[in-house]
Amino acid sequence: MSIKAGVLYVVATPIGHLSDLSRRALDILGTVDLIAAEDTRRAGALLTHFGLTTPRISLHEHNEIQQVPALLSRLAQGQSIALISDAGTPLVSDPGFRLVAAAREAGLRVSPIPGACALIAALSVSGLASDRFLFEGFLPAKTQGRCNRLQALRDTPCTLIVYESSHRIGDTLADMAQVFGGDRRAVVARELTKTFEQVQGDTLAGLVRWQQADPNHGRGEFVILVAGAPQQAAVTLTPEAERVLQLLLAELPLKSAARLAAEITGISKNTLYQRALALR
Template sequence: MTTQGILYLVATPIGNLGDMTPRALEVLNDVDLIAAEDTRHSGKLLQHFGVRTPCQAYHEHNERQLCDTLVARLQAGASIALISDAGTPLVSDPGYHLVQAARAAGLQVVPVPGASALIAALSASGLPSDRFVFEGFLPAKAAARRQRLAALADDTRTLIFYESTHRIENSLADMRDVFGIHRRAVIARELTKRFETIHGDALGALLVWVQGDPDQRKGECVILVRGAGKPETGEADAEVQRLLRILMAELPLKQAAALAARISGQKKNAVYRLALALSTGE
């Protein structure tokens, strides 16, 4: 009787090769095949550590086609290690279809933990880490991106995003507009690499900082945003009251309340109730 193989999900370094674990190297040396997101990229990593296991390209464009073939090899007794270009497989990387199919076939799937950019960024951000949500990459188109951010505006968990360098400014601008200029956020860039930067500020100031320094628009970026404040049942803070008094002197109440909520990042209903109270002198 043929013993079925094991599918290993092997985390690889996100920048610093010193983060490769001994267990990861042991698995990569022992398996029959390595399924790699980019064989050219991973080839350099494997060569550095002297791993000579055969590699097969497995990426978003061919994962559905190769899935059945790899599952068949596992069923025939071959063990396979799945790796991405960097970090933990399946986290904004290919592999979901293979893992799903392997588990459906009753095959053993074994994680080999290691580096993860989102966890590394969260741990060093200074933002609440007891409850968080990972949103991966936001939509590339502005309207869809704003719609997704709007759906997260009242989420009280720390929000974590990956973002590409050419969209970092637009995404921060949309976050500022949707969450408010005062919402606290952190950019973690080039983690574990030579030019690692972890910088936090209010969203409005953070955008200005990125716009003023071209270096902050290079490399791999994680954006973390503090969750919305807990819903208020009474008064908003003094800053919101100040904003409302200024805006209500120039604008209709409803418009002033909407703009104050947008600027402050407070819940719209709470700010509107406060505006009503201020207008009646309560």
């Protein structure tokens, strides 16, 4: 195929099964002047499998800032470069953002070569709502930071997706069950496209038990998907009931105001309490 000069190609690579590398990606990797890889050793194994010998250079989170000027210079001189991560689509919880942003800022062309992406693969088979989702990447490694972040995400109405490692999968599921509630539906996708692929759906409490029941359930690379928080229907009151409730809230604690408003208006105390929560 024809490779255009001075283009940065962002190339998705397999997340497990090597046959998932697209024909177009294979052509790009075999024809560009240079491959910028998160790990040159893993990239080398991939290239060797397909009989490719394209030169490669390391680009990871610890050296990306230092590498960007030289790579931009190569692109400006007309060289073509492929950016790849260890697996999946670059920049999705992987390095490459600084290079792509700098290339675009410099007016250089950046072209996507789409393919495998673990979060999309997991979402497609999860059975959870896929029309809207929030990808959070990796949660904080320490318990307190993780729980604080989960607390902030607790009422998210759409499907929540996170990546997790074998070192923290058990703790993360337990923290999710504690913060979101053990009855929230969720799915754990493990080792996608690999030999021991599993997609396990249950409540969060059930997934905690599932993970603890077999040491193998704690091995591999994980995508966790959590159903969106249930949304309560909006409470609508008559103008008079709204006026009474607001007057009482100005003078009384929330529960007392809702109870007294219920006695005055004849509307259920729970309905008035929910409205009072919204007003507060």
